[in-house]
């Protein structure tokens with residue numbers, strides 16, 4: 001299958017094919033390479049593992065950034081199918097640029113995202129606009145100014161509402177910041193068949209709630225979802241009936257932690273952050289080898305994460321900190337720190353290559369999750385468009401769902 005074939009698929013068909021592919025590939029993407037001392041796929045994939053380990057630094061970095069492009073792993077993995085099924089078109093906007101002056105008080109990257117998102121909010125003139133999980137209502141202000149219309153912005157933090165209201169009043173934008181927990185039972189009162197909800201980067205349960213309320217009340221919606229793993233449920237339960245049937249039939253199951261794989265593609269961090277992150281990763285793997293030896297148990301031991309800037313200066317200090325976290329007594333003398341540090345660095349290079357297998361499934365999983373949201377709304381009688389709203393360099397969470405209830409549907 002070539003990448004150009006899949007865009008013509010219906011959402012249901014694309015979802016079904018992705019469900020099957022994700023389900024049959026579970027043994028490939030589920031194992032976390034950093035938890036394993038050797039290949040996490042066992043005897044069955046020795047050739048794949050050897051090919052991964054043979055990748056040069058440059059080739060591994062290239063595939064990390066563009067997992068589908070000229071992948072030497074295509075011999076063993078369904079690279080072309082994954083690429084085709086996760087390729088979505090760019091959704092068209094109205095092409096009207098926003099005045100630069102409206103960017104005042106908005107962070108540079110967030111403003112660029114708003115510039116890309118807002119022209120794609122195709123609200124009908126008679127629809128009342130609502131922003132969902134609005135923060136300070138940056139999107140709401142521009143929506144209001146562009147449409148010369150009132151926008152209600154829902155946000156549960158009182159301080160953000162106050163700041164947002166001040167900004168809107170100062171700029172003469174007709175925004176009403178409303179303090180509202182969108183998960184509370186009464187949140188549905190803001191939605192009706194006459195509203196259009198805009199939600200830029202609303203997390204897991206917050207956007208799932210929005211979808212459910214739109215389905216129930218008939219509100220139109222333009223949503224860029226993010227952080228699918230921010231959910232109260234420990235295991236993913238598809239929103240759509242088709243999704244629930246699909247996962248049951250195919251035996252696909254996803255924990256909350258596995259949902260995070262869909263959003264692990266991050267915009268490249270500055271070099272000094274990357275270097276430090278690599279160092280932390282290598283030290284963790286070095287400590288892992290040490291703890292296996294000290295405990296006499298050849299099994300991975302999770303160590304809490306450290307905020308950026310908290311990493312000790314030296315490997316030994318890191319190991320002593322990690323051991324303390326785990327209540328592990330390290331011998332006072334006789335540890336060859338430099339040998340463990342070197343082994344950790346070697347293992348880090350291997351893990352980075354083995355993680356390329358999971359990278360291949362990140363975007364397909366994200367697209368699968370968005371398709372589930374699309375199907376939920378289609379099942380409720382909505383027309384749904386899915387696509388991208390900006391380049392992934394601006395934000396990797398660049399998928400957009402646009403939906404409105406079909407006129408012939410109650």
Ligand SMILES: C[S@@+](CC[C@H](N)C(=O)[O-])C[C@H]1O[C@@H](n2cnc3c(N)ncnc32)[C@H](O)[C@@H]1O
Nearest residue numbers: 133134135154155156157180181182183200201
């Ligand atoms: C990821 S931010 C998105 C903010 C804004 N849309 C943007 O793109 O910058 C999520 C926002 O949701 C708000 N939020 C979190 N939980 C909420 C809830 N239960 N009800 C309403 N707002 C909530 C947070 O306070 C935060 O302002």
